[in-house]
Amino acid sequence: MSLIVRVAARGDGVAEDGRHVPFAAPGDTLTDAGELVPGPHHQQPPCRHFPECGGCQLQHLDDEAYAAFVQDRVTSALDAQGLTAPVRPALLSPPNTRRRATLHFDKGLLGFAAEKSHAIVDMRECHILAPELLALVAPLRSLLQRLRPKRRADVHLTLTDQGPEVLVTGFAPGGLAAHEAITAFAQTHGVARFALDDGMGPETRWEPEPVTVTFAGTPVPFPPHGFLQATQEGEAALVAAVREAVGPARAVADLFAGLGTFALTLPAKVYAAEGARDAALALKSAANARQRPVFVEHRDLYRRPLTATELDRFDAVVLDPPRAGAREQAAALAACKVGAIAYVSCNPSSLARDAKTLTDGGWRIDWVQPVGQFRWSTHVELAARFSR
Incomplete structure (x- = not known):
């Protein structure tokens, strides 16, 4: 028997005897036969796509263990340089608060890439995206299936002052039908800006008012796929x-x-x-x-x-x-x-x-x-x- 004592930088649990165990949490027990017995910090992952989806690696950790992992990543990096410093407790963002993300579309599928793979996990739920962005995933999938890009495309989503921005890179469909489909999608779903980039730079197809993000009460013009x-x-x-x-x-x-x-x-x-x-x-x-x-x-x-x-x-x-x-x-x-x-x-x-x-x-x-x-x-x- 060996106790899982910490989580390594890439997300594997590390046992007392040095073994690395995928999807193990501190406090879990690894039996001599290699079976993992969940401990007090091992939670049931909330998402059906875990662990296939590469958007998350640590949904099996409760908040206490995840915060300890974040803090340990900093301490370990400093230690590698021979440095010490007062490291404060980690501040964690709640679930469903991510306001920017890059998804991938290919062969009718839209979602994050699978862990350590280029395969796309077709997103049907997500526990990290803000609700405003998650609500766009299904209609975006339908739109892109209709537009039929000839190769893999990336879909960059950002939540701005005026609502979600969508930037699709990798193709730029032409023609009246495509233009009308994009316009209808943007109007129906409250999109602040819809832009396409086939490699020559972003081309805005929909932006009824200038898109901004606000810092300390100052609205700042937001470039397509800005940081x-x-x-x-x-x-x-x-x-x-x-x-x-x-x-x-x-x-x-x-x-x-x-x-x-x-x-x-x-x-x-x-x-x-x-x-x-x-x-x-x-x-x-x-x-x-x-x-x-x-x-x-x-x-x-x-x-x-x-x-x-x-x-x-x-x-x-x-x-x-x-x-x-x-x-x-x-x-x-x-x-x-x-x-x-x-x-x-x-x-x-x-x-x-x-x-x-x-x-x-x-x-x-x-x-x-x-x-x-x-x-x-x-x-x-x-x-x-x-x-x-």
Whole structure:
């Protein structure tokens, strides 16, 4: 007999004797014959598609075990770099709150890809999507079956201020019949925008009013398939962590600023750098329209990171890089003299790597806040505060 003591980064349970066991929860028991006996943290998965669907890997964990997994992912990543820090309890988004997702359509099927496969699980229920997005799945399946794309297509869904946005990539049907079908679908189901992209860039087929997302009361023009935190709860947790980390700073640099998730919520003068032109222009337009003290620069921070001299003009720095992290920018941050750094990450490993660079430069990690907004997945978000 061997007790399952933790869940590894890819979702397998790990027994006391080191064996990895799929779909095992802490507290389960693995018999000598290899049979798994459920323990107190092993719940009945709520979705009929689990574990075939790749949208979730951890529906068999109760909330206590899932929160412990999210926290452990952060602790383990720091430990791999020889770092320690106060890691706070994980903040979890509830079920049915995901406001963005990418589904796949092929041969009449629409849904997430199967775990470790390109096969599509034809979605008939989902316990992570927001109800407004889930309600579109069946009618979208019917629409795409009617339009008959000749190859696999991706369907990007995002919940905006005006309702759901739909962007289909991989094909762009022409002709009056297709146009009328898309228009009828959008009108019937309250779609804010319907766009298609066959590889030449998004082409909007339906948008009765400009689509926006709002941060701290400021509506921002939303580019097709723009970036938005996965849940409102996750966004609120990260914004609160950033505001706490920055404190009373009067001048802040927001690096990898996106559409302004953090820049527009800070009570300070903000310099916002963003490498995606559409996002930078949208943030600039929104800030100007509301006369917010946000100066936006379209700048590739991988090719042209801010120097230590440039950074020293600010009281604090916020950065939220892609999964690859901010290796180039971290080197300059390590040498700068700002009062605090708020680092938001969707990858504990790249955060830990950059944290090592910062600590080697004389910084310390004051705290780390894990956030589990990709419910029941192995994907973990976090925010950390660094100070001298």
